[in-house]
Amino acid sequence: xxxxxxxxxxxxxxxxxxxxxxxxxxxxxxxxxxxxxxxxxxxxxxxxxxxxxxxxxxxxxxxxxxxxxxxxxxxxxxxxxxxxxxxxxxxxxxxxxxxxxxxxxxxxxxxxxxxxxxxxxxxxxxxxxxxxxxxxxxxxxxxxxxxxxxxxxxxxxxxxxxxxxxxxxxxxxxxxxxxxxxxxxxxxxxxxxxxxxxxxxxxxxxxxxxxxxxxxxxxxxxxxxxxxxxxxxxxxxxxx
Amino acid sequence: xxxxxxxxxxxxxxxxxxxxxxxxxxxxxxxxxxxxxxxxxxxxxxxxxxxxxxxxxxxxxxxxxxxxxxxxxxxxxxxxxxxxxxxxxxxxxxxxxxxxxxxxxxxxxxxxxxxxxxxxxxxxxxxxxxxxxxxxxxxxxxxxxxxxxxxxxxxxxxxxxxxxxxxxxxxxxxxxxxxxxxxxxxxxxxxxxxxxxxxxxxxxxxxxxxxxxxxxxxxxxxxxxxxxxxxxxxxxxxxxxxxxxxxxxxxxxxxxxxxxxxxxxxxxxxxxxxxxxxxxxxxxxxxxxxxxx
Numbered sequence: 001x002x003x004x005x006x007x008x009x010x011x012x013x014x015x016x017x018x019x020x021x022x023x024x025x026x027x028x029x030x031x032x033x034x035x036x037x038x039x040x041x042x043x044x045x046x047x048x049x050x051x052x053x054x055x056x057x058x059x060x061x062x063x064x065x066x067x068x069x070x071x072x073x074x075x076x077x078x079x080x081x082x083x084x085x086x087x088x089x090x091x092x093x094x095x096x097x098x099x100x101x102x103x104x105x106x107x108x109x110x111x112x113x114x115x116x117x118x119x120x121x122x123x124x125x126x127x128x129x130x131x132x133x134x135x136x137x138x139x140x141x142x143x144x145x146x147x148x149x150x151x152x153x154x155x156x157x158x159x160x161x162x163x164x165x166x167x168x169x170x171x172x173x174x175x176x177x178x179x180x181x182x183x184x185x186x187x188x189x190x191x192x193x194x195x196x197x198x199x200x201x202x203x204x205x206x207x208x209x210x211x212x213x214x215x216x217x218x219x220x221x222x223x224x225x226x227x228x229x230x231x232x233x234x235x236x237x238x239x240x
Numbered sequence: 241x242x243x244x245x246x247x248x249x250x251x252x253x254x255x256x257x258x259x260x261x262x263x264x265x266x267x268x269x270x271x272x273x274x275x276x277x278x279x280x281x282x283x284x285x286x287x288x289x290x291x292x293x294x295x296x297x298x299x300x301x302x303x304x305x306x307x308x309x310x311x312x313x314x315x316x317x318x319x320x321x322x323x324x325x326x327x328x329x330x331x332x333x334x335x336x337x338x339x340x341x342x343x344x345x346x347x348x349x350x351x352x353x354x355x356x357x358x359x360x361x362x363x364x365x366x367x368x369x370x371x372x373x374x375x376x377x378x379x380x381x382x383x384x385x386x387x388x389x390x391x392x393x394x395x396x397x398x399x400x401x402x403x404x405x406x407x408x409x410x411x412x413x414x415x416x417x418x419x420x421x422x423x424x425x426x427x428x429x430x431x432x433x434x435x436x437x438x439x440x441x442x443x444x445x446x447x448x449x450x451x452x453x454x455x456x457x458x459x460x461x462x463x464x465x466x467x468x469x470x471x472x473x474x475x476x477x478x479x480x481x482x483x484x485x486x487x488x489x490x491x492x493x494x495x496x497x498x499x500x501x502x503x504x505x506x507x508x509x510x511x512x513x514x515x516x517x518x519x520x521x522x523x524x525x526x527x528x529x530x531x532x533x
Binding site for chain 2: 052072073076084092098101105147
């Protein structure tokens with residue numbers, strides 16, 4: 001059964017068309033990796049799914065309902081949570097307050113302040129600290145925790161490894177593996193192709209706002225993804 | 241000794257300015273709205289208390305009790321019907337909206353209550369006039385002490401609300417990053433409406449003290465708006481709440497000391513301190529730049 005249903009979605013930033021004619025169906029329990037160069041429209045797409053960016057055309061379906069015009073805060077209640085690019089914790093709030101603020105509209109489920117801190121043990125001693133004072137990895141853990149605490153059915157992760165030390169990235173993905181194993185539906189934007197392919201069931205490659213390559217993670221070769229990533233094949237077609 | 245007396249009077253006057261500045265700072269800190277109608281809203285509160293007193297012979301301190309929920313509701317509606325719409329069009333439009341609102345309130349008050357000057361000092365009873373004589377030159381007026389006390393209670397309660405309650409946390413989160421706040425499930429429009437409701441109600445409390453301490457008429461608002469605005473800026477725009485109260489106290493002390501130097505100087509002295517803070521490298525101007533950048 002499909003959980004997320006994007007139909008012919010068009011997203012604009014003013015005159016710039018960031019995402020064009022984008023159709024994607026994500027099944028319940030599936031993990032999809034979105035890959036593509038900077039400016040391919042990945043972040044805009046995730047923000048549109050979360051409700052922070054209003055589509056100029058097209059439809060967003062979630063669990064059978066049309067949510068295209070539903071505001072972001074209501075989508076949280078429906079079970080969509082975004083871990084935004086750059087983590088975007090509330091800097092002057094403590095780690096615990098960052099979690100509590102998001103817990104307001106949490107759906108019933110296993111995630112609460114205590115279970116999140118259990119899942120990210122590094123947060124335990126940081127509970128009372130202002131988020132601004134945390135390291136990048138700690139902030140990322142808190143940001144993921146802040147999304148998990150709403151008990152999402154669809155978790156959107158935007159560049160969770162960006163700017164993190166390799167060890168911190170390991171930590172973050174180890175925790176994510178648990179979440180994914182529990183059956184959460186996840187869309188992850190990731191620059192590291194190997195990691196994207198390892199974590200996801202399906203890889204969707206975007207170029208200039210369109211899907212240029214899509215396939216099961218195990219079946220796509222690194223070369224295919226690289227070609228699509230840089231638009232090599234398409235340029236070849238133009239030349240031919 | 242007269243200087244000590246001036247400072248003490250100034251601190252108490254500062255409590256009054258802080259009270260008027262409180263709602264202004266709350267709205268600016270959260271939404272970047274400079275509410276130019278804030279002074280008129282305070283005066284409106286004073287008039288509503290006046291109306292209650294016409295039907296119920298009691299003290300203004302009791303008469304404000306039915307006024308507060310009305311002001312909360314007015315603030316909520318003000319945000320939902322007017323400011324929310326104008327916020328969509330950038331920072332300048334709310335400024336113009338509140339400027340217009342200020343004129344509308346003044347004219348409606350004149351229509352409804354005539355331009356006569358009024359005061360609630362008489363109804364407040366002995367508290368408006370009595371004082372504690374400490375020494376020959378040092379006396380503490382009861383109304384001054386009460387003003388400062390109420391100001392401290394208001395700021396303390398608001399601080400507790402912001403730091404300890406869930407709606408308060410939501411308000412701080414929204415002030416820091418409204419976009420992300422929506423993404424974690426906060427309805428920022430509801431948060432804004434709640435904040436404006438609180439700001440308007442606190443303005444009414446300020447209006448009550450205004451009406452007891454001195455007289456008021458439909459066009460009193462802008463004068464007090466300037467003092468409240470100066471208090472916010474001296475405290476550091478977008479800074480902590482307590483800084484706003486401190487800003488009010490600095491302004492109050494500057495005014496009473498200015499008045500001691502020359503009876504014509506109180507307002508001027510306040511403006512000079514305000515300008516000095518604004519011009520100082522670490523003062524309000526720096527914060528203002530950061531905010532608008």
